[in-house]
Every structure is written in structure tokens, then in C-alpha cells.
Amino acid sequence: MKTHLLILFILTLASQMAFSQQDDGVVSFDLPIRNSLVFNRYNINPTFTFVREQNKYISFNNKRQWIQFDNAPEMFLGSYSGRFSENIGAGVAAFQQNYGVLTTFGGLINFAYNVKLSTDSNLTFGLNAAAYKSGVNTSNIVTNFDDPSLQNVPENFLLTVNPGINYGTEFLDFGISINNLVLYNIETSSMVEDDPKQSIKAHVMHTGFFDGRGFFKDTKFSGILMSEFRQDETIISGLATLNVPKGIWFQVGYNNLYGVSGGLGLNVTKNIALEYNIEKSIGELVEFGSSHEVTLAYRFITKKKYDYSGDEDVSGLFTKKRIKPIVQASEEELAGIRERAAARRAQAKLDREAAEKAKKETDANALAEAQAKAKQLAEEKAEREAKEKLAREEAAKKAKLLAEQQAKEETERKAQEEAEARAKALAEEKAKEEAEARAKAQQLAEQKAREEAAEKARLLAEQQAKEEAERKAKEEAEAKAMLLAEQKAKEEAEAEAKAQQLAEQKAREEAAEKARLLAEQQAKAEAERKAQEEAEARAKALAEQKAKEEAAEKARLLDEQQAKEETDNKANEELIENPKDEIGKTIASLTKDAESTNDQQNKLLEEFEKIVDIKDEDLKDLKEENDLSDQGITVQPKPFKSVTAENNKLNAIKSDLDAVIESQSQKIDSLNSLYEERYKTTKLDEVNLFYRKKIENLKLKQAEAKTLRLQLNNRLELIKEATEFEKRRRIKRAAYDNEQDRYAQDRAMLQNIKRTTKLAETPYTSDDFDFGLEQSENIQILKNVSNTESGYYLIIAVHSNINKRNEFLTKVIASGRTNVDFFYDVSSSKYYIYYDKFDSISAANRAMENKGNRPYNVKMSLVKIEN
Known part of the structure; x- marks a missing residue:
């Protein structure tokens, strides 16, 4: 060693x-x-x-x-x-x-x-x-x-x-x-x-x-x-x-x-x-x-998209993709959108004219002030030069010239103050006129809104009257159909009554004949029955005697067997409840503990299932509310309850349940190990047989508990996803009208620019175009862009101001490019102007390389949309 x-x-x-x-x-x-x-x-x-x-x-x-x-x-x-x-x-x-x-x-x-x-x-x-x-x-x-x-x-x-x-x-x-x-x-x-x-x-x-x-x-x-x-x-x-x-x-x-x-x-x-x-x-x-x-x-995962990064999209094997609902507007809603868009265009035109008028007046005032100041500077310069010359030539005349200069400056100051007062009065008068023009424009807009509301109310009244007439017609038709059905039922009942009378008459006749034949047959059968009863009585007496003897013997044997079984069962129950060996005692104690834990486990599962059922009912109520809202029906809101408290209770139950399931699994494993250890020495005695059945029963209940826990958890996840979907559905329904109004107005403006813009007589240069916000040369990725397909877009300008967007579109169309288009990104509030779209990055890169020298292509960039 x-x-x-x-x-x-x-x-x-x-x-x-x-x-x-x-x-x-x-x-x-x-x-x-x-x-x-x-x-x-x-x-x-x-x-x-x-x-x-x-x-x-x-x-x-x-x-x-x-x-x-x-x-x-x-x-x-x-x-x-x-x-x-x-x-x-x-x-x-x-x-x-x-x-x-x-x-x-x-x-x-x-x-x-x-x-x-x-x-x-x-x-x-x-x-x-x-x-x-x-x-x-x-x-x-x-x-x-x-x-x-x-x-x-x-x-x-x-x-x-x-x-x-x-x-x-x-x-x-x-x-x-x-x-x-x-x-x-x-x-x-x-x-x-x-x-x-x-x-x-x-x-x-x-x-x-x-x-x-x-x-x-x-x-x-x-x-x-x-x-x-x-x-x-x-x-x-x-x-x-x-x-x-x-x-x-x-x-x-x-x-x-x-x-x-x-x-x-x-x-x-x-x-x-x-x-x-x-x-x-x-x-x-x-x-x-x-x-x-x-x-x-x-x-x-960082939400911000960094430059000089991997650029790849991160996705998981078990990430669920959500399908977004597509909601289409009705013809009546589109008509309302178009009317509101026309009103906004009229108001925008009035505001634009007022702003242009104010700008012209401001420019005129600024020009007048600049000219006056330039004149004053020129005069001051000439006076300084004259003063220096006079000072060099005649020192004696310095005081006199200085006095004249001061007098002249005082005169000019007074003149300038008078001019400023006149300019101020003129500006106040113009501001008053502008305020009156804006008030008049606002009055026209309000009158237009009142007219639209009255028209909408009239159409709604007509629709309700039409529905009321249809309902009454339907009720009358149903009443007529009911009368016809009652008449037909009455006739059928009378026919059935006649047929029943005939059938009863025939039945009575047949019954009388059958009664006569039955009486004869019964008399004959009665005689045969009496003879058979006498024979059966004799056979029954013999059989009862034999049965009594056999029953007495069987009772004796059964009593002996039951006495023996009771003795054996008492011995087995005593041995099972109070085993003699240490392993048996441990198994008995651990089995009781496991059965108690199983009861606790079942109670937690029941509480878990109750909360899941409550959340399922909440989801159904939310879905019903959204469905009715889509149909224009307002429902009474549900009483407030604390979702946080409910979720905290649910998390506590889940945590306790997981701990109990884990503990029960460990106890079953310990029981199984003890059983196998005892089996090696005692084989299949009554104690082993009893606890083998107990262990199998506990394993079965544990498997059922785990399955139910998994089913409840999966059901809860589905309910959570469906609830989030219904919540987003409610939010989207609220924002839907404004978003669709903007989209309809943008489409109308683009079509109007294309229809009214003519080719420019003098070609534009790149300096004539305002390309808006600076874009990265890397591929930019936008997600969830409404009313726009996924793909790669050649972006030639990005604006957040609508007037600048329209000005850029007009110049591009005047340069000969009529297929120019744009889309709006809600998350950044920007308009992206483009004229071509591709499904693959290779095709988009080739188009970028072959963009040519058109003046509006100078700052072309690539944007990928992922919806």
C-alpha cells in the first residue's frame, strides 16, 4: 500500500x-x-x-x-x-x-x-x-x-x-x-x-x-x-x-x-x-x-441593437410563436375614417395657410429691422470716420462736432422708437387677425364635427329602425307559423281519435274471443297443474330432507375453516402492525408517514385545481367581454379582486406541492429499498406481501399526482397565454381606430402626391433632397410593423415630420421614380421611404451595389422587417 x-x-x-x-x-x-x-x-x-x-x-x-x-x-x-x-x-x-x-x-x-x-x-x-x-x-x-x-x-x-x-x-x-x-x-x-x-x-x-x-x-x-x-x-x-x-x-x-x-x-x-x-x-x-x-x-437578451455585433436572431427550440389576430374594418368604418381624414386635411390646410402667413409677416419684420440696423451701422461708421478726420484737422471744433453728433443720435433714437412702436402696433393687429382666423377655422371644424355626429346618429337611427322592422316581421311570421302548426296538430289529433275508437272496438271484440279461449285453456291447465303439484310436493319433501343433511355437514366444515382463517388473520394482522424485525418496524412507520403525506398531497392538488378553475372562469369572462365589445355590446364590469394575492397563493401552493411530491417520492424510494432488503432474508411472507401491495398502491397514487400536477400546470400556462392574448386584444381594440385612421390618411396623401406631381423641368441634385435622420450602414431590423410585409427594404430616406416626408416624396416622383412608397414604424414614430423590397439578403445586397447615381439614392440603407 x-x-x-x-x-x-x-x-x-x-x-x-x-x-x-x-x-x-x-x-x-x-x-x-x-x-x-x-x-x-x-x-x-x-x-x-x-x-x-x-x-x-x-x-x-x-x-x-x-x-x-x-x-x-x-x-x-x-x-x-x-x-x-x-x-x-x-x-x-x-x-x-x-x-x-x-x-x-x-x-x-x-x-x-x-x-x-x-x-x-x-x-x-x-x-x-x-x-x-x-x-x-x-x-x-x-x-x-x-x-x-x-x-x-x-x-x-x-x-x-x-x-x-x-x-x-x-x-x-x-x-x-x-x-x-x-x-x-x-x-x-x-x-x-x-x-x-x-x-x-x-x-x-x-x-x-x-x-x-x-x-x-x-x-x-x-x-x-x-x-x-x-x-x-x-x-x-x-x-x-x-x-x-x-x-x-x-x-x-x-x-x-x-x-x-x-x-x-x-x-x-x-x-x-x-x-x-x-x-x-x-x-x-x-x-x-x-x-x-x-x-x-x-x-x-439586450433589447438595444448594438453596432459591431453578431447580428443573428436568438430563438429557442421550445419558444412558442404567437399568431396575431388580423382585424378588418367594415365599409361603414372606412367611410367614417375617410370623412375624418378629409376634415383633418381641411384643418391642416387652414393651419398651414395661417402658419405661412405668419411666417411671411415675421420675415418681413425681420428684414425691415435688419435693413434699419444696417443703415444705422453705416451711418455710425461714417460719423466715426468724420469725427476722427475733424479731430485730426481741427482740434478746436471737437466740442461743436460732438454736440452735433449727440443731437443727431438723439433724433435717430426717437425716430427708431417711433418705428418700433408702429411695428409693434402692426404686429398686434396682425396677431389679432390671425386669432380671429383660427377661431373661425375652429368654429368650422366644430360645425363639421356636429354635422358628422348628426349624420352618424341619423344612420344609426335608420339602422335601428330597419332592425326593428325586421324583428317585427320575423315575429309576425313566427306567429303565423305557430297558428298553422296548431291547426295542423288539431286536425291530426281528431284523425287519431277516430282511428283510436275503431281500434278500441276491434280490440274489445278480439279480447272477448281470447277470454273465451283462455277460460277453456285455463281449466285444462288447472287440472294438469294440480297433478304436477302433487308430484312436485313428494319430490320436494325428499329433496329437503337430503338438503338438510348436506347443509348440516357444510356448516360444520365452514365453521372449522372460518375459525382457522380468523386465527391466521389475527396472527398476520398482529405481525403486520407490530413486526418483530427492525426493517419491518421501519417499513410500518414509514408507510403510515407516506399515507399521511399522500393525503396532504391530495389536498394541495385540490386547492391547485380550484385556483386553476377560477382563472379559467376569469379567462372565459374576459373573452366574452371582448367578443361582446367587438359586436358593440357593453357589459357590466366584473367586481375587482386582487390578482396579486391570488397569484401569491397559487405560487405558495405550487411550492408546497412540489416539496410534498419530492418528499413523497423519497419516502416511496426508501420504502422500496427497505422492502427489497427485507425480501432478501424473508422472501414472500405475509408482511412482505402486505407492504408490496402498499408500495405499489403508493407508487400508483404518486404517478397519478405527478400527472395531475403536470396537467394542471400545462392548463395554467395555456390559460395565462390566452389571458395575455385577450388583454392585448382589448388594448389593440382601443388603439385600432387611431392606427387605421393614420394609415388611411397616409395612403390617401401618397396617392394625391402621385396624381398631382409633374416631372421637373430642371433635374434635381442630391443637395436638393432632405434625407432626414441619419441611418446606419449596417442592416437595421424592425419588428411588428403594421400593414407591411416581412422582407428587406431599400430605404432612401427616414423622416419623422410629415411635411418633410411629403416634400421628399414629391421630389422623388418629379425625378421620374413613380413606384416610391413608405411605411410607418409605431415604436420609433418614423416614416421609412423606399421603392423596392426583396425576400433575401443576397438580392437586397445586389440591388444596393447596383443602385446607380440617382440623386435620391445617395444615402440608401437596408432595413429588414420581421413580423
Whole structure:
């Protein structure tokens, strides 16, 4: 035994030397994470917490290397990292590495900062800083004697710094990092020299999307080539990843030192992800066997769309897609919309004319003031020059000229005050006229609204009168049909009465004949019956005598058997209730406890089901209210109740139920184990048979409880989704009229511009166009855009002001482009103007490249709509 322990300790120290650069136990910082381009990428280069990253992650990673050997190297890593802002990425991690009886544990912090050089050019700086401790884990050492050599194995606390830099373009990234640039031993207060793991690592990475169809549509591809230059060796490696939008990705890799690797990852939901990688050694390490790596991660999805990110859509395998209801307006509603749109256009025209008039007056006043001020400045300049000349020529006349100057300035000041007073009076008069014009316009609008309301009331009255007439006609028709039915029923009843009389007469005659024949037959049968009764009486007397004798014998035997069974049952019940062996006593006690827990479990399930039924009734009431509201029927609101209190009660019941189910499962498992243990010694005695049936019954009830728990939970989830749908349905119904009004008005305006705009006699230049808001050169993604199909749109301008939008549309149509169109994004309140749409990104990119030199195409960008 001592020899085996010594050999194990020597081998462990030898393996430690493979990770050390000298005999003092100092271990270089080297995390064996190298086969993933999705999680913990900061180990490849410190800048990768920012480079092409969109979200933040919490991940837990476990890697076991060369599992063919006992006590093989193993690593545990937990980290939180990712993109935190438009130019900052960061991360923090804790790790532990075990090499047999030796262990290394510590923490790491990461920071990355990006400098945007141009639209598609980024320079990112990153830094990894780690602090860790290495030494012997004495809890893993088992010896029969005290070994002083174990006390001499040193422990070290080290600090290391790993900087990196990355330059990124639209699809490519180039970078370099230095591993263990600084390695400082705090125990010895000195820098570590001649570190064999100190290296320079360079990489080239490409990131893009496939133009595929079906399952591989919009698939993201990432590939990276890396070279690591150490003192005595060079390591070449590469990784490639395919990320399918359905929520799954594949990875393959090669490393000339460690071998080949393959991996698979999937998004269980949009937030929860799981990844597995296997690494197969080749070359000199082929005898070491395979390494396995598992990562569990939680993704924090950022609502903001960052530049220089992965651009892929995140979806889960079990994410449910919601189908949005499509509501269409009736002809009457569309007519009302058109009337309101016409009224708004008239009001807008009046407001526009008033604003133009006010602007012209303001411009005229400003021009007059500017001219007066310019004249005054010119006069002052001339006077200063004259004053200086006179001062040089005649010093004696200075006082006289100064007095004249002051008099002239006083005269001009008074004139200016009079002009300002006249301008102020004129402005007040114009403001009064404008107020009267606005009041008149408002009066016209109110009169128009009253007329529309009266017309709507008249139409509603006509509709109600029509419905009332139809109802009365229907009631009259029903009354006539009822009279005809009663008349027909009366006639049929009379016919049936006559037929019944004839049938009764015939029946009486037939009955008299049958009675006569029956009397004769009964007399004959009576004679035969008397003879048969006498024979049966004699046979019965003999049979009763024999039966009494047999019954007496059977009763005696039955009494003896029942007495024996009662004796046996009492003994068995006593043995079952009070077993003699310890295992039996434990089984009896645990069975009673399990039956009590089962009763508690059933009570919680009943309470759970009651709350689910209540929520189902609430959903039905909400749906009925929405359906009636869609028909124009107003219902009395339901009494208020606290949903929060109900949900808190439900969560408490679910928590208690899960705890009880788990406890009951453990008790059943314990019962089963005790039964199997007792069965080995006593086989099938009465106690075992009794408790085997009890255990089977408990298992059956437990399975039924779990099934019911799952059914209730699934039912609750369906009710929650349906309730959310009905709530959104109520909200959308409230916002529907305004949204449809805006859409109808926009369509009418576009058609009017196309109909009235003529070709320009002088061609426009790009300076003549106001392109509105500045757009990114990256593809922008918009979701839930109403009245617009999904696809890729060539956007030529973006405006939030309607007048500027109409001005841009007019100039584009005047330039010869008549198929120009636009859509409205409610979330950003912007109008996106375009003239072409594509279903694939490749076709859209080709159109972008071939856009030509038309003046309105100068700032063309690409927008993807996902509805």
C-alpha cells in the first residue's frame, strides 16, 4: 500500500512539472478552454467580450481532460461576461483546476474598450487580469503514516496580466494577445522568469451569413485561425461554427498539439443554452484518450441593437410563436375614417395657410429691422470716420462736432422708437387677425364635427329602425307559423281519435274471443297443474330432507375453516402492525408517514385545481367581454379582486406541492429499498406481501399526482397565454381606430402626391433632397410593423415630420421614380421611404451595389422587417 501511494505521489509531481517552469511549484496561468466560439471567448482574446457580441451571459463550464486515467486533470469555471454598452465589454470569472492531489483556484476579471474608426472599422483593446493560488490538496491524500515531504510542497499566490487588441471590419477580425505578459509571485515578492507558457497569440476570424433556404436560412458562420508562439514550440489551431436560427449550432476544430474537437449546442429557450464539446487527442498525446467539456449558460437578451455585433436572431427550440389576430374594418368604418381624414386635411390646410402667413409677416419684420440696423451701422461708421478726420484737422471744433453728433443720435433714437412702436402696433393687429382666423377655422371644424355626429346618429337611427322592422316581421311570421302548426296538430289529433275508437272496438271484440279461449285453456291447465303439484310436493319433501343433511355437514366444515382463517388473520394482522424485525418496524412507520403525506398531497392538488378553475372562469369572462365589445355590446364590469394575492397563493401552493411530491417520492424510494432488503432474508411472507401491495398502491397514487400536477400546470400556462392574448386584444381594440385612421390618411396623401406631381423641368441634385435622420450602414431590423410585409427594404430616406416626408416624396416622383412608397414604424414614430423590397439578403445586397447615381439614392440603407 505504501509503495502504491509513493508511486502515485511521484506521478502527480511529474504531471505538475508539466505545468510548471521550475521546481518551486509555480504554475502558469493556462485555462484549457479552446473549443468554443460561443461562450467564454475571452480566453481566446481579451477583446472578445466585446467583439461581435450582443448579449451578456452567466455560464458554468466543466472540462475533464484525458478521462482514460484516474485523477485526470479537471477544470470548473463560472463566469459572467458580455457586452455592457455601445463601446464596453467586461467579464468576471472564478475557476479551479485539479491535477490529482494538486489544485489551482482563483479568479479573473476582463475589460474591453472599443474605438470606432469608421462605419465598418473598429479597434478594440482588452485585458485579462487573474489572481490564483496553487498547492497540494491534502484532503485528496490518503497515507498510513506521516510523510514530512508533504509539508515541504510550496504553495504560491500569483498575479498575471494578459493584454490583447483586435481590429475588425465588416466581416473580418485580426488580433493579437500576450499570455502571461506579467507573472508575479506574491509569496516570494518577485517576478517569475522563463515562463514556458508565456506566448504571443495571433488570430484571423471571419463572420458572415449563408444565403440558404429552409432549415439553414440566415445561418451564421464563424471561422477562426490561431497561432500561438511559445519559447520552444508553435501551436496552430482553428475553429468553425455554424449557428442555425432555429436555436442550434455545430462546432469543429483542430489543434496540432491537443487534437481534433467537435461540439453541439442548442438554445433550450431564448435564454437557456447548453453546449457539449469532445476533444480527441492525436500525435504524441494519442494514448491520453478523449476530453469532454460541458457548458450550461443563461443569456440576458439586450433589447438595444448594438453596432459591431453578431447580428443573428436568438430563438429557442421550445419558444412558442404567437399568431396575431388580423382585424378588418367594415365599409361603414372606412367611410367614417375617410370623412375624418378629409376634415383633418381641411384643418391642416387652414393651419398651414395661417402658419405661412405668419411666417411671411415675421420675415418681413425681420428684414425691415435688419435693413434699419444696417443703415444705422453705416451711418455710425461714417460719423466715426468724420469725427476722427475733424479731430485730426481741427482740434478746436471737437466740442461743436460732438454736440452735433449727440443731437443727431438723439433724433435717430426717437425716430427708431417711433418705428418700433408702429411695428409693434402692426404686429398686434396682425396677431389679432390671425386669432380671429383660427377661431373661425375652429368654429368650422366644430360645425363639421356636429354635422358628422348628426349624420352618424341619423344612420344609426335608420339602422335601428330597419332592425326593428325586421324583428317585427320575423315575429309576425313566427306567429303565423305557430297558428298553422296548431291547426295542423288539431286536425291530426281528431284523425287519431277516430282511428283510436275503431281500434278500441276491434280490440274489445278480439279480447272477448281470447277470454273465451283462455277460460277453456285455463281449466285444462288447472287440472294438469294440480297433478304436477302433487308430484312436485313428494319430490320436494325428499329433496329437503337430503338438503338438510348436506347443509348440516357444510356448516360444520365452514365453521372449522372460518375459525382457522380468523386465527391466521389475527396472527398476520398482529405481525403486520407490530413486526418483530427492525426493517419491518421501519417499513410500518414509514408507510403510515407516506399515507399521511399522500393525503396532504391530495389536498394541495385540490386547492391547485380550484385556483386553476377560477382563472379559467376569469379567462372565459374576459373573452366574452371582448367578443361582446367587438359586436358593440357593453357589459357590466366584473367586481375587482386582487390578482396579486391570488397569484401569491397559487405560487405558495405550487411550492408546497412540489416539496410534498419530492418528499413523497423519497419516502416511496426508501420504502422500496427497505422492502427489497427485507425480501432478501424473508422472501414472500405475509408482511412482505402486505407492504408490496402498499408500495405499489403508493407508487400508483404518486404517478397519478405527478400527472395531475403536470396537467394542471400545462392548463395554467395555456390559460395565462390566452389571458395575455385577450388583454392585448382589448388594448389593440382601443388603439385600432387611431392606427387605421393614420394609415388611411397616409395612403390617401401618397396617392394625391402621385396624381398631382409633374416631372421637373430642371433635374434635381442630391443637395436638393432632405434625407432626414441619419441611418446606419449596417442592416437595421424592425419588428411588428403594421400593414407591411416581412422582407428587406431599400430605404432612401427616414423622416419623422410629415411635411418633410411629403416634400421628399414629391421630389422623388418629379425625378421620374413613380413606384416610391413608405411605411410607418409605431415604436420609433418614423416614416421609412423606399421603392423596392426583396425576400433575401443576397438580392437586397445586389440591388444596393447596383443602385446607380440617382440623386435620391445617395444615402440608401437596408432595413429588414420581421413580423
